[in-house]
Amino acid sequence: MKNNINQLISLLKENHMTIAAAESCTGGLLSAAITSAAGASAVFEGSIISYANRIKENMLGVASTILTTHGAVSEPCAKAMAEGVRQKIGADIGVSITGIAGPGGGTPQKPVGTVYIGLSFAGGTLAKRFQFDGSREDVRRQSVAQAIEEVLAACFA
Numbered sequence: 001m002k003n004n005i006n007q008l009i010s011l012l013k014e015n016h017m018t019i020a021a022a023e024s025c026t027g028g029l030l031s032a033a034i035t036s037a038a039g040a041s042a043v044f045e046g047s048i049i050s051y052a053n054r055i056k057e058n059m060l061g062v063a064s065t066i067l068t069t070h071g072a073v074s075e076p077c078a079k080a081m082a083e084g085v086r087q088k089i090g091a092d093i094g095v096s097i098t099g100i101a102g103p104g105g106g107t108p109q110k111p112v113g114t115v116y117i118g119l120s121f122a123g124g125t126l127a128k129r130f131q132f133d134g135s136r137e138d139v140r141r142q143s144v145a146q147a148i149e150e151v152l153a154a155c156f157a
Contacts, residue, residue, distance in 0.1 A: 001033065001141075001144070001145045001148065002037070004145070004148045004149060004152060005033055005034060005036070005037045005148060006037055007152065008034070008148055008151060008152055009034070009037050009038075009039050009040055009042075009043055010039075011152070011155075011156045012042075012043035012093075013039065013042055013043055015156075017043065017092040017093060017155075018043050018044070018045045018090075018091040018092050018093070019034070019043060019044055019045065019091050019092065019093040019094075019095065019151070020044075020045045020046055020047060020048075020085045020086060020088075020089035020090075020091035020093070020094050020095075021034070021046075021047040021048075021085060021094075021095050021096070021097075021147075022047065022048050022050055022060055022081040022082060022084060022085035022094065022095070022096040022097075022118075023047060023048075023049050023050070023096070023097050024049075024050055024051055024056070024072065024081070024096075024097060024098040024099070025073075025097060025098060025099040025100065025101045025115065025139070025140065025143065026097045026101075026140050026143050026144055027049055027051065027140075028047065028049050029140050029141070029143075029144050030047070030095070030097060030143075030144045030147055030148075031044070031046075031047040031049075033144050033148070034148075045089045045090065045091040046089050047085070047089075048060060048084075048085055048088070048089075050062075050081065053067050053072055056072060056077065056080075056081060056084075059084070059088065060080065060081050060084030060085060060088065061080065061083075061084040061087070061088070062077055062080040062081060062084060063080065066080055071110070072098055073098055073099055073100055073110050073114055073115075073116060074098075074116060075116055075118075075127040075128075075129065076127075077098055077116065077118075078096050078097075078098050078116035078117060078118030078127035079096075079118045079120070079125050079126070079127045080118075081094075081096035081098060081118055082094040082095060082096040082118035082119050082120035082125060082127070083118075083120040083125050085120075086120040086121070092121065092122070093119065093120070093121045093151060093155055094118075094119070094120040094121070095117070095118065095119055095120075095147055095150070095151055096116075096117065096118035096119075096127075097115060097116075097117055097118075097143050097144070097147055098115070098116050098118075099113075099114055099115030099116060099130075099132075099139070099143060100112050100113065100114050100115070100139075101113075101136045101139040101140050101143075102135070102136050102139060103135075103136060111131070112139070113131050113132040113133055113134075113139050114129065114130075114131055115129070115130045115131075115132060115139065115142075115143045115146075116128065116129055116130070117130065117143070117146060117147045117150050119150060119151060119154050119155070121154065121155050123154065123155070126154065128150065130142075130143070130146055132146075
């Protein structure tokens, strides 16, 4: 993952772009991973850790109808979180992570390990669903690694 973070920072610098994160189930782990690399201060604008739905609504602008209809762990929520953090912070790229890290909280439709990663950038807004396995920390670490890969693939392919 460290190589991907270094690659992300280099590409952001080369393209004169910035990034911001909106995190739920990872609780700041993505932001910590990015800022652990030298040079991050030139490209990382900040993050909003929106663990509670009211923070998703009030700080990121996620519509309450999205939360009541689809839930916090959903494609529409991940998209809205990515758009919201990009807009609020003023970054070129907004990346979001929302999911169920476990060990509890899963349902048959959204089992533990279900994670949505959202991206908002000049090319549009998208979100993808992932199913990760392992402990709570495993799910969180896999989510962060996947989020970095998604930004690299979508924004710098």
